[in-house]
Amino acid sequence: MLINPKKPWDDIPSSEITPEDVYLNRREFLGAAVGAAGLATIRPEAVAAAIRRRAGLQDPEVPAIVSMGEELRDDATEWRHVTGHNNFYEFGTDKRDPARNAGSFQPAPWSVRIEGECENPGDYALEDLIRPGEVEDRIYRFRCVETWSMVVPWRGVPLRNVISRAAPTNNARYVRFETVFRPEEMPGQNAPILPWPYVEGLRLDEATNLLAMLVTGVYGRDLPNQNGAPLRLIVPWKYGFKSIKSIVKISFVEEMPLNTWQEMQPNEYGFFANVNPEVDHPRWSQAREKPLPSPFRSRDTELFNGYAEQVGHMYAGMDLARWY
Amino acid sequence: MNAKRQLLLVRLVAWAGAAAPLLWMIYRIFLGEGLGADPTAELTHWSGFTATTLLVVGLAITPVRRITGWNSIQKVRRMIGLWAFFYATIHVAVYAALDQALALDFILEDVLTRPFTLVGAAAFLLLIPLAVTSTRGWIRRLGKNWVRLHWLVYPAAVLAVLHYELGQKTDFTRAPVTMAVVLAALLGARVWLAMRKRAAASARGTRARPSEG
Ligand code: HEM
Numbered sequence: 001m002l003i004n005p006k007k008p009w010d011d012i013p014s015s016e017i018t019p020e021d022v023y024l025n026r027r028e029f030l031g032a033a034v035g036a037a038g039l040a041t042i043r044p045e046a047v048a049a050a051i052r053r054r055a056g057l058q059d060p061e062v063p064a065i066v067s068m069g070e071e072l073r074d075d076a077t078e079w080r081h082v083t084g085h086n087n088f089y090e091f092g093t094d095k096r097d098p099a100r101n102a103g104s105f106q107p108a109p110w111s112v113r114i115e116g117e118c119e120n121p122g123d124y125a126l127e128d129l130i131r132p133g134e135v136e137d138r139i140y141r142f143r144c145v146e147t148w149s150m151v152v153p154w155r156g157v158p159l160r161n162v163i164s165r166a167a168p169t170n171n172a173r174y175v176r177f178e179t180v181f182r183p184e185e186m187p188g189q190n191a192p193i194l195p196w197p198y199v200e201g202l203r204l205d206e207a208t209n210l211l212a213m214l215v216t217g218v219y220g221r222d223l224p225n226q227n228g229a230p231l232r233l234i235v236p237w238k239y240g241f242k243s244i245k246s247i248v249k250i251s252f253v254e255e256m257p258l259n260t261w262q263e264m265q266p267n268e269y270g271f272f273a274n275v276n277p278e279v280d281h282p283r284w285s286q287a288r289e290k291p292l293p294s295p296f297r298s299r300d301t302e303l304f305n306g307y308a309e310q311v312g313h314m315y316a317g318m319d320l321a322r323w324y
Numbered sequence: 325m326n327a328k329r330q331l332l333l334v335r336l337v338a339w340a341g342a343a344a345p346l347l348w349m350i351y352r353i354f355l356g357e358g359l360g361a362d363p364t365a366e367l368t369h370w371s372g373f374t375a376t377t378l379l380v381v382g383l384a385i386t387p388v389r390r391i392t393g394w395n396s397i398q399k400v401r402r403m404i405g406l407w408a409f410f411y412a413t414i415h416v417a418v419y420a421a422l423d424q425a426l427a428l429d430f431i432l433e434d435v436l437t438r439p440f441t442l443v444g445a446a447a448f449l450l451l452i453p454l455a456v457t458s459t460r461g462w463i464r465r466l467g468k469n470w471v472r473l474h475w476l477v478y479p480a481a482v483l484a485v486l487h488y489e490l491g492q493k494t495d496f497t498r499a500p501v502t503m504a505v506v507l508a509a510l511l512g513a514r515v516w517l518a519m520r521k522r523a524a525a526s527a528r529g530t531r532a533r534p535s536e537g
Contacts, residue, residue, distance in 0.1 A: 077361075084363035093493075096360065148362055283490070284438045285430065290423075295364040298425040 006212055016172035028161055032140050035060035059286035069139035076139060077150035079219050086226045087144065088245055090179065090186040097188070098226035105185045107222075107229035107246070116252040117172035120165065126230055130216055134161050137220065138213065143275045145306045148291040152236050155217030155276045160208040163251075168204065175207040176200075177233060180248040194260055200244035201271065202235065203259030203314075211236055211310050214247075238306040239273040270324040274315065279324050331396045337449075338400035342407035345374040364422045371415035372444075373499075376409035378490055380507055387513035402458055405414045405477065409455040416448055440490040447483035450476050481507055 068169065091098040091105075110126040134157040152189045164174070179198035183189040189196050213234045215244050216223060223229040228245025235242050241261050251257075260268035268282055277287045277300065290297040304311050315323075349370055353359060359366040389398050423429045435441045454474055456462070463470050471525040485507050489500045 081361035095362065095365075115353075160330075283438055285434060288430070290362070290364065292361045293363065296421040296425040297364075297423050298427075 014292050037275065061120065069118045072139045072151050073153075075151040075291070076153055077292060082152055082218060083152060083224045083227060085148075085292065087146075087240065088188075088226060088228065090188045090196075090198065090246070091226065092188050092305070093193060096166045100222075102225035105182075105225040105227060105229070105246075110230045110248075112231065112247060113249045114166050114251075115249070116176075117169045117254065118252045119167035119169065124187070124221075126216075128170065129162055130157055130214065130231070131161070134158070135216070136137070137217075140211075140213075140234060140236035141305050141307075142234075142236065142240060142243075143289060143301065145241055145269070145281065146287075147284060147286065147289050149291050149301075151291075153219055154213060154215045155216035155220060156213045156234065158210055159212040159214050160210065161207055162214055163204075166252070167251070171254050173204055174253050174256055175202050176249075176251040176253050176257035177202075177247050178249035179244055180246045181234075193306060195263055198244060198260045199257060199263075200233065200242055200259045201253075202242075203256075204252075205314050206235070206311075209311055211307060237275060237307040239275060240268070242273050272315075272320075272323050274311075274320065274324075275301060276303055276320055276324070277301040278303075279321050327396070331399055334396045335403070338397075338404060340402055343377060345370065345411070351385055364418060367418045368415060368423065371411045371418060372488070373413035375408050376416055376481075376484045378404055378411065379477070379484055380503060380510070381476065382408060383481055383507070383510045387510055387517060390517050392514075406455060406458055409451050412448055412451055442489060443483050443490060444487040444508060447480050447487060450480040450483065454480070478511065482511075 037043075085095045086098040087095065088098040088102070091101040108126075111123050112126065112129055113123050115121045135155060136157070137153055137155045139151060139153045141149060142152050168175075177200045178187075183190060183196075183199040202212065215228070215232050215234045216230060218224070218227055223232065228243075228247075231247045232245040233243045233247065242259075257269055259269075259271060261273075262271055275286075282288050286301055288297050289299050289301045291299050301309070349367075365433060382401055385397055385401045385404070389395055420426060420431055424434070435445045453474060457466060457470065466473060485500070485504050489509060492500055
């Protein structure tokens with residue numbers, strides 16, 4: 001079965017578009033690849049090798065499985081940049097602060113409270129929330145509102161899988177996410193830089209779009225603390241600040257949640273924060289981006305970060321300049 | 325220490341202080357760990373911060389001299405101003421050549437439509453004539469007007485600090501505010517010194533200079 005990454009994949013369960021063999025774990029997979037050299041399994045192996053190269057990793061703890069975004073594999077941003085350049089104000093406002101200051105953060109054990117308008121509220125251990133059989137690797141573009149961008153191989157599960165198990169009721173129209181509040185482990189939280197804890201939200205249809213992912217790893221490894229361990233959101237068609245990190249609470253609500261950056265500066269940051277080259281930030285143009293580590297802001301930014309085919313329908317008829 | 329050697333020492337210290345950020349950056353690029361994932365941002369912040377700091381330091385010299393009577397430091401004011409202009413030029417060049425990749429249409433749109441960049445550009449434009457006329461020849465040629473022209477360093481510094489403040493995402497409370505407070509104190513000191521001088525002058529006028537005799 002061929003995977004065409006250009007085709008819309010929305011509403012196709014990932015188990016149907018990902019061949020069986022790529023679900024094998026890495027050791028089994030390598031054996032299979034060696035045995036079947038030159039056959040159909042070559043492709044995931046090439047992907048794994050390319051990613052390993054980009055990651056600059058010598059050991060084999062790197063994904064062999066990529067179900068989405070393979071066309072981006074040669075553009076993947078190096079591991080040292082993905083894990084060394086982060087906006088995670090809980091650990092400081094400088095891009096290098098998180099890598100420096102997140103060392104003593106304890107991402108395990110971890111539990112997530114699911115609450116609000118749903119049939120299965122409760123406290124869930126991370127292991128119960130993220131089922132191993134559902135884990136996939138996907139390479140997504142990542143666009144920060146500050147105009148830099150990366151290409152990142154994430155590992156995680158579709159958010160919709162978790163949402164469907166929580167079984168939201170008819171009253172649920174939005175999903176609200178909250179970051180952990182641990183000032184003793186997160187030095188940035190001791191200063192009033194932002195109103196802690198960090199809050200984000202999605203409309204329910206956005207949250208159940210197949211692109212929305214609950215991420216536990218990057219480059220096939222567990223998330224480093226500075227990248228939002230142990231559990232973060234990735235919504236690749238939105239600016240990076242929507243992709244909330246170190247999630248401890250998922251609430252199903254009726255009203256649109258007030259996300260942290262909108263609360264801070266409502267004229268600069270909205271609820272939707274969809275990547276859009278035509279809607280500028282008050283202080284800079286969003287028309288182009290800097291694909292790090294390039295020094296040049298010369299890549300044309302795409303509507304919905306290049307994922308218009310998969311997500312555009314959710315915003316049909318909406319004034320994107322008003323709902324920024 | 326005689327006056328000549330003291331002046332030489334002050335010059336040396338000022339020169340080393342102003343050149344240190346440049347040497348540090350060269351070290352980081354060529355010998356250190358490099359500039360990380362976003363070298364353009366790193367260079368922009370480094371050059372903008374250094375330029376603004378040196379502008380403020382340059383403005384501190386006259387009040388400090390008046391208050392301490394340490395006259396030799398006056399001689400390095402021009403040099404510090406020129407270093408500030410040097411870093412400001414790197415800042416603008418990094419913005420145009422790297423950040424904007426020399427796309428003129430984007431540069432114009434950005435600078436003309438957004439207060440943050442407009443204020444920065446205004447600061448830079450004010451600094452250009454000051455740098456150009458900083459030579460001995462120009463000082464001689466302009467005479468009294470030189471002092472008048474170089475008064476522009478005050479609005480330039482105010483604009484630079486305002487630009488710094490406008491560029492902040494959340495951190496309104498730290499470095500930019502510190503810089504603004506220091507600048508305001510320096511401006512206040514200048515005004516206070518000018519008022520004291522005027523008061524002293526008028527006192528001398530009415531009391532027929534009793535102390536001079
Ligand atoms: C055409 C003129 C200028 C433009 C387009 C410009 C543009 C910029 C940009 C894009 C930033 C980075 C903002 C960010 O990423 O947060 C910045 C920061 C800054 N600029 Fe400028 N700038 C200009 C002139 C100046 C001048 C003349 C000075 C000082 C003499 C200056 C001082 C600063 C300072 C202090 C910062 C903040 C540095 C920091 O965050 O540590 N700028 N400028």
